Amino acid sequence: MLPLMPVTMMDIAKDLKVSVVTVSKVLRNQGRISDATRKRVLSHAKKLNYQMNWVARSLVTRRTYTIGLLLPEFAHPFFAEIARAVANSVRPHGYHVVIASFEEDPDLEASEVDSLLARQVDGLIIASAQASRHVEMFKRVAARKIPYVLIDRPISGLRACFVGADNRAIGRMATAHLIARGCRCIAHLRGPQVGIAAERLEGYRGALRNAGLRYDSRYVVDAGHTDATGYEGMRKLLHLKPLPDGVFCYNDPVAISAMRAIREAGLQLPRDIAVVGAGNVHYNDALSVPLTSVDQGTCKIGTLAAELLLARVSSDRGLRPKRILIPPKLVERESTRR
Template sequence: MGERKSGKQPAKKPVQKTGVTLSDIAKAMGLSAMTVSRAFTGSEQISEKTKQEVLKTAKELGYVPNRWARSLVTRRSSIIGVLIPEISHTYFAEVTCGVEEIVDKTGFDLLLCHSRGDAEKERAEIHMLIGTRADGLIIASVQDSKTERPFTELEDAGIPFVLVDRFFPNRRFSSVLVDDLEVGEIATNHLIDMGHRLIAHIQGPPVTPAVLRRRGYLTAMKAHGLPVDKDWMIGKDFSNQNGYVSMRKLLQLKPRPTAVFAANDPLAIGAVRACREAGFRVPEDISVVGAGSIEGDHNPNPFLTTVWWPNQEMGRAAAELLMKAIADSDGGETHIRTFAPKLLVRHSSGPAPAK
């Protein structure tokens, strides 16, 4: 017969605690939990020597601060929310890098959100960031130029924020902007200087950058006494596909435009693709100019003639304005910084074709 098993169970090993608490630190040092807590928050009631000893003990024990618990006490989360419409777009990636460069120096962390170009999702993301007690927001909004309500609500709630490359004509919010009117003018003037007279415009959505670039296009055409057919202004959003579809329609017009100013580079790239598929050479048959310089300096031979502005510097400026607003207990003043664009002539634009 086999051996009978004893009914006595082996003693269980004590469960190892995986998270070190303030109480653990206090017990190890022979201090009260309140004293340790005050040391972490920088209270003047605690000597500098004790603060340093608490930090040293916390490090030795592997203590990780509970951000959310601390935010209940300090009413600060040390989080900056960044909300952009397109996470894969080079422009917004570079802006975010600029923001991070400044925020990293302040001890704050970034929480990056992506609206996918959807105005309703953007509003939901803003509410989510408010719910996480974010100390401030940097937003590249996709709300149309007449929908400023999400931002008046932020103002009313006393939440600091800065808009990037967006503004609302009826309200003044802190913003970091490109001179988008100038973007449209210098792109169109370049094509006019190359001898083009039949110049179309592929436009973006009803947000201020697209609206102002369209206005710059019209201003340049009018200044040179050039006609603008309503069918030459086409498009609905900033996507590559919109550039492609819009260009295909423009190629059917008679007379056909010899040049196109697209409101951003993805639109321009889509337009170039449509031209090549239809058998037209760029720039020999049709010139195309974009805006945003998404090919960047890393490309040894960039193709697209475009309008450039300093994306990372804009991100740094937005972060600096926001950190100043957070530091000002009264919310601070409204500040607007505007950056000048510059034309980059590459290979997609050339002289107007001979008649």
């Protein structure tokens, strides 16, 4: 017969005619308790199927063993992967993850941060939309002494922990790879974001410069970040006079639709045009022409962010902000093999 109300320490204590504190001590393995009572308590707790009430414990210890994970959206494979990595990294330490997404809405982001703080999370991991007023918001978080780690999108003007991809390196690596495969006229389908896309573009320009190739702005086209706009972007590139022989695409979805545009134009892939994406999504292998892509170490971002955060959570003295850039890794497939 299981009771309707959850079993409390009080119930165990009453049955065993000991004090609640004794039960608490046994369950925490703390304080001096004889082996006899320890065993009695333990066995009776198991018998009653006792489950700690974490709400009550948290109230007095001021630790919820909960961290907040705030993402722009988590249907996106990139963020889903991060969520997974974070959850798996903190679980062994007894932490749980409260997720929240703000659907790219900065106001919602701010309000969710407050909600998570109200729920007394021990720490926060945030992939923030970079609105200027957010600096204030983060200062509020810091004032409450709640450690937080930014991921993916850094925020300028904020001395905070950050873990993200090395976007310059990604651009450099992708472009250098095309050059190494013999491309001499390399286009770039860039993304819309200010920060990340700009850095990848910089990497692209850097690689061109290093190879002594000329940068021509006509070969850089904004591709949005949806499949449709990537397709359109590629079609624009196909109108250019010296046809590009290589394209570095801001991300994999764009690269995939770019490849479609290339094929439809009657061109051979990768012979006529080689394509590199970024993100290394898991279905790249299954494409008709498997896509070479720069892996941005998504899983590592989640794992490192979690570890960084837990370190701050358990240390009571404020460690100084740490910035980690994950070095990218090129995964070569058919789309550049020539």
